[in-house]
Amino acid sequence: MELFDVYPLYNVTPVKAEGAYVWDENNRKYLDLYGGHGVISVGHTHPKYVNDITSQLNNLGFYSNSIQNPLQKELANKLGKLSNCENYNLFLCNSGAEANENALKLASFKTGKSRIISFNNSFHGRTSAAVAATDNKNINAPINLQQEVTFLPLNNIKLVIHEIGKGDVAAVIIEGIQGVGGLDEGTTEFFQEVEKFCKKHGVFLILDEIQSGYGRSGKFFAFQHHIIKPDIITTAKGMGNGFPIGGVLILDKHEAKYGMLGTTFGGNHLACAAAISVLDIIKEEELIENVNKTSAYLLEQIKTISQVKKVKGKGLMLGVEFDFEVGELRKKLIFEKQIFTGGSMNKNLLRILPPLTMNTDQVDVFINALQEVL
Numbered sequence: 409m410e411l412f413d414v415y416p417l418y419n420v421t422p423v424k425a426e427g428a429y430v431w432d433e434n435n436r437k438y439l440d441l442y443g444g445h446g447v448i449s450v451g452h453t454h455p456k457y458v459n460d461i462t463s464q465l466n467n468l469g470f471y472s473n474s475i476q477n478p479l480q481k482e483l484a485n486k487l488g489k490l491s492n493c494e495n496y497n498l499f500l501c502n503s504g505a506e507a508n509e510n511a512l513k514l515a516s517f518k519t520g521k522s523r524i525i526s527f528n529n530s531f532h533g534r535t536s537a538a539v540a541a542t543d544n545k546n547i548n549a550p551i552n553l554q555q556e557v558t559f560l561p562l563n564n565i566k567l568v569i570h571e572i573g574k575g576d577v578a579a580v581i582i583e584g585i586q587g588v589g590g591l592d593e594g595t596t597e598f599f600q601e602v603e604k605f606c607k608k609h610g611v612f613l614i615l616d617e618i619q620s621g622y623g624r625s626g627k628f629f630a631f632q633h634h635i636i637k638p639d640i641i642t643t644a645k646g647m648g649n650g651f652p653i654g655g656v657l658i659l660d661k662h663e664a665k666y667g668m669l670g671t672t673f674g675g676n677h678l679a680c681a682a683a684i685s686v687l688d689i690i691k692e693e694e695l696i697e698n699v700n701k702t703s704a705y706l707l708e709q710i711k712t713i714s715q716v717k718k719v720k721g722k723g724l725m726l727g728v729e730f731d732f733e734v735g736e737l738r739k740k741l742i743f744e745k746q747i748f749t750g751g752s753m754n755k756n757l758l759r760i761l762p763p764l765t766m767n768t769d770q771v772d773v774f775i776n777a778l779q780e781v782l
């Protein structure tokens with residue numbers, strides 16, 4: 409059997425990793441400024457993380473959601489405290505798309521409505537409602553077209569108010585900072601106005617923090633830069649540092665009902681052990697403080713590179729924009745300088761999503777390499 413060939417691949421084969429570094433099969437060392445699509449939060453093979461998952465596996469790897477699982481409660485408790493979202497309840501699933509799918513479904517159950525408002529260049533995943541709310545026709549199949557989704561430009565509150573006013577909207581879904589789209593984001597005023605009109609009309613505000621969450625923006629969730637309180641927050645990626653897990657945080661005024669949502673694997677013992685370990689490490693190692701420190705240094709150093717047009721994003725979720733396409737630059741960074749970076753729908757943008765442990769020495773390595781390849 410061959411693999412179903414859906415991914416264009418770089419010719420690199422990582423075989424081991426540690427912290428912000430990855431080694432290939434020829435023992436060549438790479439600086440990982442992409443964290444496997446923004447997934448690696450506490451660093452590769454962090455010893456506590458490896459130990460916590462290993463011990464859990466030695467005890468109990470999996471049992472179903474029809475028994476008591478205290479690890480889920482521990483995870484919810486720690487996540488609530490560290491993210492300052494204690495008045496939310498947690499539903500656990502397995503991926504980002506699944507988190508958004510459940511969030512949209514919940515909004516629809518609760519409002520009895522089905523239209524969704526999403527934004528230009530958004531990415532919310534590849535399942536049914538999540539992909540329909542994603543602004544990319546190429547990844548929507550005919551079967552996905554049954555969803556009612558209206559795409560609006562970011563930061564145009566008049567259009568949002570107009571659409572919400574029609575009375576048939578279940579949810580507004582928005583990324584804290586757009587990831588795949590290219591690091592654009594709503595202004596504080598926009599987020600606050602959207603929140604206000606959602607509340608007024610009983611529309612669910614869903615904050616997709618799958619990429620921008622878990623400390624990456626310099627706050628636990630990126631929306632916390634704007635002082636709003638969404639009805640639902642979705643998370644995945646950095647949540648398990650590579651172990652598949654997703655979460656839907658639901659404001660506690662929205663009540664649950666048995667059977668409303670469900671999954672076989674979501675919130676299993678191993679996934680919870682991984683996610684608890686991530687939260688413990690973020691707290692113990694003060695990684696959000698580190699994000700802010702490293703980000704400030706990076707933003708200062710990058711000013712020395714004259715070819716950089718603009719830097720978008722926050723914390724360690726950054727997009728470095730040039731006035732040319734960065735495909736060749738990324739290849740040179742990988743194959744000549746052994747540095748992984750990312751791309752986005754904006755072809756002129758180099759995407760930086762390193763582990764939250766990135767330090768200023770690693771920033772220097774990146775800046776020097778960038779200067780040399782440019």
Ligand SMILES: Cc1ncc(COP(=O)(O)O)c(C=O)c1O
Pocket residue numbers: 445503504505506508531532533534583587588616617618619620644645
């Ligand atoms: C903002 C955002 N939402 C949702 C998703 C989908 O997550 P997953 O690939 O885990 O389904 C992604 C993935 O890149 C994302 O960046």
